[in-house]
Amino acid sequence: xxxxxxxxxxxxxxxxxxxxxxxxxxxxxxxxxxxxxxxxxxxxxxxxxxxxxxxxxxxxxxxxxxxxxxxxxxxxxxxxxxxxxxxxxxxxxxxxxxxxxxxxxxxxxxxxxxxxxxxxxxxxxxxxxxxxxxxxxxxxxxxxxxxxxxxxxxxxxxxxxxxxxxxxxxxxxxxxxxxxxxxxxxxxxxxxxxxxxxxxxxxxxxxxxxxxxxxxxxxxxxxxxxxxxxxxxxxxxxxxxxxxxxxxxxxxxxxxxxxxxxxxxxxxxxxxxxxxxxxxxxxxxxxxxxxxxxxxxxxxxxxxxxxxxxxxxxxx
Amino acid sequence: xxxxxxxxxxxxxxxxxxxxxxxxxxxxxxxxxxxxxxxxxxxxxxxxxxxxxxxxxxxxxxxxxxxxxxxxxxxxxxxxxxxxxxxxxxxxxxxxxxxxxxxxxxxxxxxxxxxxxxxxxxxxxxxxxxxxxxxxxxxxxxxxxxxxxxxxxxxxxxxxxxxxxxxxxxxxxxxxxxxxxxxxxxxxxxxxxxxxxxxxxxxxxxxxxxxxxxxxxxxxxxxxxxxxxxxxxxxxxxxxxxxxxxxxxxxxxxxxxxxxxxxxxxxxxxxxxxxxxxxxxxxxxxxxxxxxxxxxxx
Numbered sequence: 001x002x003x004x005x006x007x008x009x010x011x012x013x014x015x016x017x018x019x020x021x022x023x024x025x026x027x028x029x030x031x032x033x034x035x036x037x038x039x040x041x042x043x044x045x046x047x048x049x050x051x052x053x054x055x056x057x058x059x060x061x062x063x064x065x066x067x068x069x070x071x072x073x074x075x076x077x078x079x080x081x082x083x084x085x086x087x088x089x090x091x092x093x094x095x096x097x098x099x100x101x102x103x104x105x106x107x108x109x110x111x112x113x114x115x116x117x118x119x120x121x122x123x124x125x126x127x128x129x130x131x132x133x134x135x136x137x138x139x140x141x142x143x144x145x146x147x148x149x150x151x152x153x154x155x156x157x158x159x160x161x162x163x164x165x166x167x168x169x170x171x172x173x174x175x176x177x178x179x180x181x182x183x184x185x186x187x188x189x190x191x192x193x194x195x196x197x198x199x200x201x202x203x204x205x206x207x208x209x210x211x212x213x214x215x216x217x218x219x220x221x222x223x224x225x226x227x228x229x230x231x232x233x234x235x236x237x238x239x240x241x242x243x244x245x246x247x248x249x250x251x252x253x254x255x256x257x258x259x260x261x262x263x264x265x266x267x268x269x270x271x272x273x274x275x276x277x278x279x280x281x282x283x284x285x286x287x288x289x290x291x292x293x294x295x296x297x298x299x300x301x302x303x304x305x306x307x308x309x310x311x312x313x314x315x316x
Numbered sequence: 317x318x319x320x321x322x323x324x325x326x327x328x329x330x331x332x333x334x335x336x337x338x339x340x341x342x343x344x345x346x347x348x349x350x351x352x353x354x355x356x357x358x359x360x361x362x363x364x365x366x367x368x369x370x371x372x373x374x375x376x377x378x379x380x381x382x383x384x385x386x387x388x389x390x391x392x393x394x395x396x397x398x399x400x401x402x403x404x405x406x407x408x409x410x411x412x413x414x415x416x417x418x419x420x421x422x423x424x425x426x427x428x429x430x431x432x433x434x435x436x437x438x439x440x441x442x443x444x445x446x447x448x449x450x451x452x453x454x455x456x457x458x459x460x461x462x463x464x465x466x467x468x469x470x471x472x473x474x475x476x477x478x479x480x481x482x483x484x485x486x487x488x489x490x491x492x493x494x495x496x497x498x499x500x501x502x503x504x505x506x507x508x509x510x511x512x513x514x515x516x517x518x519x520x521x522x523x524x525x526x527x528x529x530x531x532x533x534x535x536x537x538x539x540x541x542x543x544x545x546x547x548x549x550x551x552x553x554x555x556x557x558x559x560x561x562x563x564x565x566x567x568x569x570x571x572x573x574x575x576x577x578x579x580x581x582x583x584x585x586x587x588x589x590x591x592x593x594x595x596x597x598x599x600x601x602x603x604x605x606x607x608x609x610x611x612x613x614x
Contacts, residue, residue, distance in 0.1 A: 053416045101599055108351050108415055108558075112550055113598060116591040119547060123588030238547060242423065249420060279434055286427030293421055294409065 006174070009257060013167050020159050025152060028159050030267050032227045035162045038263035039220035041247045042173055043213030046182075048253040050209060051189035052106065056114030057244050059098070059121050060091040060214040062236035064221030065139075066131070067091070069231040072140030080142035080161055084222045091218020095211045103207040106192075115238050125233035136232025139225050162223050166260065169216060174256045176212070181205060246289055252298045254305065318458055323576045325456075329465045331572025332472035336530060337545050338552040338564045339475060340523030346496050346559025347516040349415055353422040354402060355524045355549060356542030357429035361398060362391035362528025364437050367537040370444035380450035387444065388529045395525025396518055398429070403517045411513070426542070434539065441538040448533040468530060472568075479561045492516065496559065551594045557604030566605060570597075 020028055040061055047054050064087035071077050071086060098117050105113055126134050141154065149157045176182040184205060187195050192202045225231050234240065243266075251262025273284050296302060341355045366387035373383040402425060410421050451463040483489040494502045495512050503509045527545075535541065552571050556563025571590050578589040585592075597605065 051414075051416070053420070101595065104602060105598075108419060109554070109598075109603070111416060111419065112351070112554060113595070115547065116551060116554075116594050120588040120591045120595070123585075123591070127584050127587055239543065245420070245423075280431055282427040283431035286424040286429075286431075289424035289427070290406070290421060293417060293424065297417070 005255070005257070006171075009170060010167075012257075013163060017160055017163050020156055020163075025155065028155050029227070030271060031264060032155065032159045032162050033224060034264045034267035035159075035166050035260065036220045036223035036227060037244070037247070037267070038166060038260045039169055039223070040217040040244050041251065041259040041263050042169060042256065043216035043220075044244055044248040045251075045253045045256075045259055046173065046176070046185075046209050046213050046216075047206075048248055049177075049185035049189065050206060052206065052209075053111045053245060054114045054213070055111040055238065055241050055245060056116070056118035057213070057217050058236050058238065058240035059114070059118035060095055060217035061221035061224070061240065061244075062118070062121055062125070062231075062233070063091045063094050064088060064218030065225035065231045065235050066125070066221075067218070068222045068225045069137060069139045072142075073137070078140060078143045080144055080158075080226060083142060083226070084161075084165065084219060087222025087225075088215045088219040091221065092211055092215040095214020095218075096207075099207040099210040099214075102210060103203045115241065118236050118238060118241060122233050122236040122238075125236055132232070134233055136230055136234075139229045139231055141229065142226050158223075158227050162227070165219060165223060169219070170256050170260070173212075173216075177256070181208060185209075246285065249289060250292055252296075252302050254298060254302060319580050321457065322459060323573065323580050325459065325461060325465075326579065327569075327573035327576035328469050329572075330575055331568040332465075332469040333527075333531060334548065334552045334571055335472045335476065335565055335568035336468070337524070337527040338549040338556075338568055339479065339561060340520040340527070341546075341549045342553045342556070342559055342561060342564040343479075343523065344517060344520035345553065346561075347492060348411075348513055349559075350407070350422065351415070351419045351550070351558075352517075352520065353419060353426045353546055354429065355520070356544075356546030357426050357433075358395050358398065358521050358524025359528040359531075359545045360433055360542035361394050361429070362525030363532040363535070363537045363541060364433060364442065364528075365391040365394040365525065366529035366532035367442035367444040368437075370446055370532070371442070374446045380447060383450075384447045387447070387532065388526060391525045391529030391532075392522045395522045399518045399521030402521070403514055407517070408510075408513075426546070430539075430542065433542075439539060441536045442532075443536060444532045446533070464533065471530065476561070476565050483561065488515075548590065551590050554604055555594050555597045557606035560604070560606040563604055563606035 016031075020031075023031075040057055043060075044054060044057055067087040067090040068083045071083050077083060077086075098114075102110060102114055102117070125131060131137065141148070144157055144161070147157075177185075184195060184200065188202055188205065195202055195205075221235065224235075247262050247266045248259075250266065251258040269284075269288075270281070273281050277284070298305075337355075337359055340358070341352060344350055344352045344355070369387040369390040370383060373386050406421065406425060407418075410418055448462065448464045451467065453460050453462045454466075455461075481489075483493060491502075491507055491512060494505070494507060495509055499509055502512075528541075548571075552567040553564055554567075555570060556565070556567030571593060574589050574593050575586065578586045
């Protein structure tokens with residue numbers, strides 16, 4: 001039952017994967033980070049659809065990244081597939097644990113309590129000398145089933161890895177959106193007491209969503225750590241979470257694809273803006289966010305939907 | 317004994333600082349149900365404004381007391397100006413939207429203002445130590461306390477007392493209480509809620525700038541000071557209960573003493589003791605110590 005969206009998505013991934021060797025180095029590196037972050041954004045979209053804004057997703061992002069870094073430092077495990085899964089699992093466990101507290105909250109309290117959680121981790125990381133304190137530390141280069149590519153080949157291999165993770169995540173999340181638990185997101189946002197009356201525990205539903213988004217964020221963090229080859233406490237800081245929230249709003253929570261396009265656009269605009277107007281990056285960011293909220297509350301993804309609707313109206 | 321006294325005095329000073337930065341945030345939240353992230357910007361602008369004022373005033377060798385007044389005055393004026401632009405220019409268009417959406421609007425403005433600070437004051441740090449030096453210090457037993465710190469505690473206490481009095485015994489305070497309790501009923505009774513919103517936001521903005529101005533002599537006024545403050549102030553307000561002035565006071569005291577105890581006894585946990593306390597309190601009292609649970613609307 002491959003729908004048109006799935007086909008377009010699969011084609012886009014295939015073209016990206018095949019075309020990567022032709023792209024310039026910087027673009028490959030940039031897309032690697034962008035797609036790793038897109039996984040985190042995808043997790044945010046899941047929560048966003050229930051009306052929750054996690055302002056502390058950097059917690060899981062940093063857990064995933066540090067899990068990879070620590071594995072490289074204290075164990076001989078180097079295989080990228082193993083360490084990425086390990087990062088995702090660690091973040092999932094943390095999400096499950098903090099979920100017992102977080103899942104009871106909604107709206108601003110949810111946002112700010114998740115922020116407080118990530119700030120606790122930030123404080124711990126900054127104060128831990130053995131983990132490099134504020135400087136962080138180096139991440140060992142990974143191997144792909146024993147294959148250890150170098151230089152440009154390494155970047156390409158990582159890009160393919162990130163693409164593969166994204167493709168799997170996109171398929172699973174799209175399937176989740178169509179499942180009962182996923183479809184309940186919008187009723188919960190509209191009126192959660194009515195959902196409770198249907199005999200469904202909203203707290204448990206949100207707990208599940210938290211774990212899923214935590215796993216995605218951990219995976220994103222693990223991939224980012226592999227790509228950058230460095231971890232530092234800044235990854236857990238609330239401005240990092242703010243960046244993810246920003247991309248989510250910009251992209252809109254309408255579809256899975258929006259997370260990827262939005263994240264790529266964000267990284268591109270950022271690197272261009274930092275290049276051209278180094279002092280005004282936050283100014284541009286803030287203005288774009290403000291304009292999006294005021295004039296495109298459903299995100300850039302809604303532009304496409306709006307265009308399609310207009311076309312349907314004009315065509316008899 | 318010495319440690320206990322040190323914890324007490326440090327805790328009190330830190331609590332005074334927290335209360336000064338949290339009171340404006342809780343006021344705006346209580347009345348307008350807006351978690352105002354730009355509060356951090358008000359604080360930063362207040363601190364930068366005060367540092368500039370200190371430079372202008374003390375370079376001319378004018379009197380110390382007047383200098384402090386000038387610093388606070390200029391900072392609050394800046395707070396007022398930004399507050400007006402923000403409330404009239406942006407916020408009034410988003411009233412009635414989702415609370416979370418408004419948080420994001422204020423977050424966007426916060427990002428913009430961070431860069432505006434760089435554009436206006438440049439990336440260098442400023443110092444405004446003169447009032448701190450002029451105030452001197454006094455010895456209490458084996459400890460030396462700065463008079464400026466003592467003054468800050470007195471100011472925070474006075475502000476708390478004044479806030480309590482203004483809310484309970486003045487006409488504007490009573491109107492405010494009604495709006496806090498139920499905005500729609502207040503409007504139905506003929507209270508001009510829009511004016512109350514604007515005035516409250518401006519008072520909150522000026523309080524934020526005041527916090528920055530008062531802290532300026534104690535810190536190095538540099539980029540990023542607003543970021544820390546907003547998270548701290550939120551933790552304090554969440555512990556006490558969003559929108560409650562008594563709550564902000566109690567929250568500031570809990571966090572202040574908690575942090576002072578951590579600094580003196582287990583310095584490793586200093587950075588996150590605040591958030592740990594917050595998580596603990598919210599674990600037992602999900603909406604803070606001083607709020608009534610809201611009725612669930614079906």
